[in-house]
Amino acid sequence: MLTAGLFKLADSTCTKGGIGLPGLYDNLCTNGTVTFSSLSDIWIVIGNVIRILITLGGVLAVIFIMVGGLFYVISAGDPAKVQRAKDILKQSITGLIIMIIAYPVITFIVSRFEP
Numbered sequence: 001m002l003t004a005g006l007f008k009l010a011d012s013t014c015t016k017g018g019i020g021l022p023g024l025y026d027n028l029c030t031n032g033t034v035t036f037s038s039l040s041d042i043w044i045v046i047g048n049v050i051r052i053l054i055t056l057g058g059v060l061a062v063i064f065i066m067v068g069g070l071f072y073v074i075s076a077g078d079p080a081k082v083q084r085a086k087d088i089l090k091q092s093i094t095g096l097i098i099m100i101i102a103y104p105v106i107t108f109i110v111s112r113f114e115p
Helices: 002-008 041-072 078-109
Strands: none
Touching: 041 078
16 A cells, blocks of 8 residues: 555656655646646646655654664663664654655745646
8 A cells, every 4th residue: 555655656647646645746737637837837846746755755764763763772781872873863853853844845835836
């Protein structure tokens, strides 16, 4: 299910991305076909690509948070390993926060180009 949803991101039809994810051609469909009628449509596609990348980056950040937690658990009290785990956790959480903030900003900017 998840794999099928991720492959829909690059779908050339007017369907939305799978499992609530943004699609590449969102907001560019008329009568079931993708149409580019102005320069702003290209900006919409660029914004959609950025939103897809932010979504995938968020998934990676969550995976790295789990990896950092696992490293922390298996560090066995070794200060170097504990510090490595903490660094992974800090950087992953920072990246996730940046992506959470970036998603609505990109969505707001792209919405200005929509008809």
